[in-house]
Amino acid sequence: MSDRTDAPALGPVEFARWIWRQLTSMRTALFLLFLLALAAIPGSVIPQDNVDSILSAQWRTDHKTLTPIYEKLQLFNVYSSVWFSAIYILLLISLVGCVLPRLAVYARGLGAKPPAAPKNLTRLSAHRSWDGDADVVATATSALRRRRFRVEVAADGRSVAAERGYLREAGNLLFHFSVLVVLFGVASSKLFGFEGGVIVVTGNGFSNSLSQYDSFQSGGLFSDSSLKPFSFTVKNFHADYIETGREAGMAHEFDATVNYQTSPGASSKTASISVNHPLTIDGTQIYLISHGYAPLITVRDGQGNVVYSGPTVFLPEGQDFRSFGVVKIPDSRTADGKPLQLGLQGEFYPTYAFTMATGPISLFPRADNPAISMLVYQGDLGLDSGTPQNVYTLNMKGLKPVIGAKNKPLRLDMMRGDTAQLPGGRGSVTFDGVSQFVKLQISQAPDSWVALLGMCLALLGLLGSLFVRPRRIWVRHDPASGLVEIAALDRSSGGDPTPEVDDLAKELGMPDSKSVSAEGGA
Amino acid sequence: MSSDSWELLSNQAVAACAVVYFLAVLAHLWEWALLRRATPVLAVSAPLVAAGAGGGGGLTVGTSPSPLRGSPSGEPPSDTSSFEDQERADLFGRIGVALTVVAVSVHVVAMVSRGMAAGRVPWGNMYEFTMTATCFVGIGYLAFYKRFKLGWLGPIVTSFILITLMADVLLLFEGVVPLRDALDSPWLVIHVVAAIIATGAFTLGGMASAMYLVKERWPNTRPGGYLSRLPDLAGLDRVAYRTQAFAFPIWTFAALIAGPIWADHAWGRYWNWDPKEVWAFITWVVYAAYLHARVTAGWRGRSAAILALIGLATLWFNFIGINFFFGSGSMHSYA
Secondary structure, eight states: OOOOOOOOOHHHHHHHHHHHHHHHHHHHHHHHHHHHHHHHHHHHHHHOTTTHHHHHHHHHHHOTTTTHHHHTTTSSSGGGGHHHHHHHHHHHHHHHHHHHHHHHHHHTTTOOOOOOOSGHHHSSEEEEEEOOOOOHHHHHHHHHTTOOOOOOOOOOOSEEEEETTTHHHHHHHHHHHHHHHHHHHHHHHEEEEEEEEEEETTOOOSSSSSGGOOOEEOOOOGGGGGGGEEEEEEEEEEEOOSSSSSTTOOOEEEEEEEEEEETSSSHHHHHETTTTEEEEEEEEEEEEEEEEEEEHHHHHHETTTTEEEOOBBBOOOSOOEEEEEHHHHEEEEOOTTEEEEEEEEEEEEEEEEEEEEEEEEESOOSSSBEEEEEEEEEESOOOOOOOOOTTSSSTTTTTEEEEEGSSSBOEEEEEOOOOHHHHHHHHEEEEEEEEEEEEEEEEOOTTTHHHHHHHHHHHHHHHHHHHHHEEEEEEETTTTTTTEEEEEEEEEEEOOOOOHHHHHHTTTTTOOOOOOOOOOOO | OOOOHHHHHHHHHHHHHHHOOOOOOOEEHHHHHHHHHHGGGGGGTOOOOHHHHHHHHHHHHTOGGGTTTTTTSOOOOOHHHHHHHHHHHHHHHHHHHHHHHHHHHHHHHHHHHHHHHHHHSSSSHHHHHHHHHHHHHHHHHHHTTTTGGGGGGHHHHHHHHHHHHHHHHHHHOOOOOOOOOOOOOHHHHHHHHHHHHHHHHHHHHHHHHHHHHHHHOOEEEEETTTTGSSOHHHHHHHHHHHHHHHHHHIIIIIIIIHHHHHHHHHHSOOOOOOOHHHHHHHHHHHHHHHHHHSSSSSTTHHHHHHHHHHHHHHHHOOOOOHHHHHOOOTTTTTO
């Protein structure tokens, strides 16, 4: 903090008070708001771990020098970083410190009477006067009450003071309080909630336990026992694609049909999950995030035994759904019975085409003309080491490509139904057909309604604080001269009370011609 | 009518309303050019003002040639000629507003027929969003024209809409395609219409804030010039504040209530720190700072106006910049 002041040293109490005053000043609040906006920017430029972990991992491998610096600065997790948190926590303290005293003032003022009329009403910009009777005070009192002013008649009965628009400050306080509610709701839904991802091939099932998830993140106060015991099977998946135009190839309608049970033994129900229409089972929500292809591949060893068979998930690489995947066959044998580990790695093309300029491409995301093109490796897959492995890549450390014709690495290019023989009695690979998979996000955000409620309250408060116009009006009658004066003060920053003053003056019997002063409103 | 003919109608209506906007710009330019000559009586000793005949003059002949021929610009500025110029300027001002009404009506036709062609709301991609947002700027301007006495805003609003609309057609045009799944939701209507109205109002408010800064920088302009006919600083500040205070709750609703609800339905997260969300949040924070600044001593007026313009810049950057700079990284990359 600032040590370079020449003033006598502050005691701890004075220092704390000084800090508090600085922190809760409007200037600091403005500065912090601005800082918050600035601090949010890096998170939109640098890929964030919790937004797109694949993208941020990619970015890390592409930028070797910057990565350690960014890691130190927590730039991959901007919104949970120390410095971002520091800004909004300071802002919160500033907000509380600003609002609490105002709350006290407001509470005290809640029953207060409107302040008595100032001596010189002509100084106010919205001001009228004329000659009238003494009963104008009584008329004004009831007229102002009708206009829902809080009215106070002076002890001498010669003047009346009125005020309205108390809700502006109430709205203001409600808004600031609601910001706290929103943060509380967000924090609570994060702490007690979880979010998991899983890929399910059509025809396969999922039951809600930790081991079934491909990825799983949960808040600090989440416990595994709060996972609901449901299960489901993905029966079918269907996608429609836009055929023409700039957005050709984009899926515009896709949905998955699932059979689910809320608990083992419960009756089975059928439901459809599509984008914008998640399935909610027992408070847990299941979203359809994306989809892709799982080619059916069968591998036989050198002796003709099936050593691998089934749908294999290939991850889409773009909108054309050209997809990347691997097959790991740890227990194959050569024709003469020697153990052999094989790995296939390559791409899947839903609508295969080939041009000299582009090489193999996929013309359309629908599986109209599916093909796979894979390189074959042999050696050690590294599965025995016990360390967990990414199922979508091969660990190349112990692997060598199998060499095919013309001394080039063997590449299997297969259309649906093709079988390719591997050289040297290593067996064969068959491309039987294509299944689809869906990527589901399963999550529970228990108190997110609190955040929503807070935001709605904030909006309500905002409307009050922006559009309620607090206003004071005074009417005075001078028995000596018979002069009636009426004046108003607008306490908001955008209102002009002149029309209301004119209206009221007319009601109180001001002659039409005799308007004395009518400067424009503040 | 078939989808194709609706689309054709929409495209032709966009072209037509652009032409009318152009004529409105010309009318307003001519109005202000005349006003430069129609100096108040006290400025009789001022030097001859020939600019009115120079700049806008030649262009406007096509619009309405007859009343212009009468006054040779070399004539000394007597009271009567000044008065005539004032009358003519008023006439052109009215013509400009009338043309703007026509242009906005045709603009609405373009918007509606685009929606008819697509069989949905006309804001499914950037082209449609820009078309609709500029239309709302125009509607907002006409709606507040009387109440806030926005006559001085005419040339700025019409040229802004014209330029934005042209850029939209040239750079962002797309044929009608069905919506992708994530957008096929009632929240598309609610979330985006709120965002569009707020964008329109913020844009209008930003124009007033910009003119506030210009007028504050050059307070002593020649009487009769454009700046001298703007409302005074307090008036500009009030118009800016009112439109922006109107827009802020709508933006709050669009970005922080409707958006998260929809995101929760579509993606399973109500707030994802997606670039578009980050910048919507930044815009919100800057305008919150603006509203605070306006009630804080030392920040009133100039600083508040600068904050409002920063807010407007983040708003438009969010809309245009995010798509071009961050592209596929944003889940909002379609709009």
